[in-house]
Amino acid sequence: MRRCPSCNALLLENTTYCGNCGLKQELIDEKICIKCNNSIPVDSKFCPHCGTAATIKAESKENIHIDTTESIEPTTRQQVNSEKISTSNQTPIITYELDPYILSAIDNFKFSFTKKYAEFNGRASRGEYCRYILIETLIFVLMLAISLFISYISKKPEYVLWGVFLHSIVFFLPTLAISTRRAHDLNNPGWTSLILFIPYINILYTFYLLLKKGDIAPNNYGFPTSFEIITPKISEEKDIKLSQTSDSPIKFTSTIVVLIGIIIAAFVSIDSNNSHTNASKNKVTPTTSTSTQNPKGNVTQVPQATQTSVTTEKDYIEQSTKALKSYYDKLNQKNFSGAYALLSEQHRANVGYYDKWKNGYNTTLNIKLASIKVLSSNPNQVIYEYQLHARDLINGKIKNQIFTGNVTMTKENATWVIKDQDGKLISSYFE
Structure with missing residues (x-):
């Protein structure tokens, strides 16, 4: 293969006219290696520079006789135009300068x-x-x-x-x-x-x-x-x-x-x-009991019946969500002992003893769980992102506060409780 000296288009060895610019090509007595682009002697079957096989024969000046007489000029022009059109239709020109090169x-x-x-x-x-x-x-x-x-x-x-x-x-x-x-x-x-x-x-x-x-x-x-x-x-x-x-x-x-x-x-x-443990179907839950401690220190045993159920993701998310909403409902109803029972032992240690925790809601009028979003879930733990709207009576004025944060619900003895909760104040105003 070789290149047109006018437009640098890639041509076959036996091409007489360039399909790009139409220039008549000079006949050569040597071949060009298609890999390293170096000259190869006509009688050589392999490139002496890179060893690539030279499979395309070159034309020799001595073997070609060019007749330029006027008698065949019309025929020659017709053949040139025909070859030029045919070549142009089959082999479009090279548009980009870097096309021929092996780039990194x-x-x-x-x-x-x-x-x-x-x-x-x-x-x-x-x-x-x-x-x-x-x-x-x-x-x-x-x-x-x-x-x-x-x-x-x-x-x-x-x-x-x-x-x-x-x-x-x-x-x-x-x-x-x-x-x-x-x-x-x-x-x-x-x-x-x-x-x-x-x-x-x-x-x-x-x-x-x-x-x-x-x-x-x-x-x-x-x-x-x-x-x-x-x-x-x-x-x-x-x-x-x-x-x-x-x-x-x-x-x-x-x-x-x-x-x-x-x-x-x-x-x-x-x-x-966030391991998701799929509950087995027809799982038998043995009879258990949970302990609830009221403010007076009495412990009440609540038996739970043996049951067969299939736990799905929708089921345990609904159960944990219901327990979370129940916690805030009990706070609004001033049922503090019931709300405190929905806190895990770990969270109770974080918020303090019952009386200290209860005193934190002395000025609270009501609490509204504005929104909750599940971040991750498995049959034993669900993590929510929540937004909370609290109204407190302070010095005769009603103060509105909006909190946001994450709350983790965990399953203990078949009961969903609050394991951990964090929050930050994002807005507050007086009515």
């Missing part, structure tokens, strides 16, 4: 993501496509790891979905475009890239694009890309890095494997903190 992974990604963001014409070689997919996968894993970390810290799993959605929006067009150009490199129509949207089949098609070698010569969709090695001279002239080294894919693959390991570790950590 980073330069290849920048070139595809910026210059060819929505370019569906032309071709993309196997190496060009693989390097793009490699960097895009690396970015996806990084974004997923960051999203998981934020979700773990904030206890809001929706950040993972937002991270995946953002990545899909940014990379949808360039990925579809390079997949279309990769299909062109295999001389397939661009619409075949729509297979990527078919579940399961898209996995096989992706491997096909990654592994299948493209056409080495111009085809119906243009000239091949990413075939010329970047020398130090070209690197300096074009301001690009040298061609991809053999150890670069190993480095990127190792990085991806490490990041995937971090993601798996994050999933395991989240799962261990």
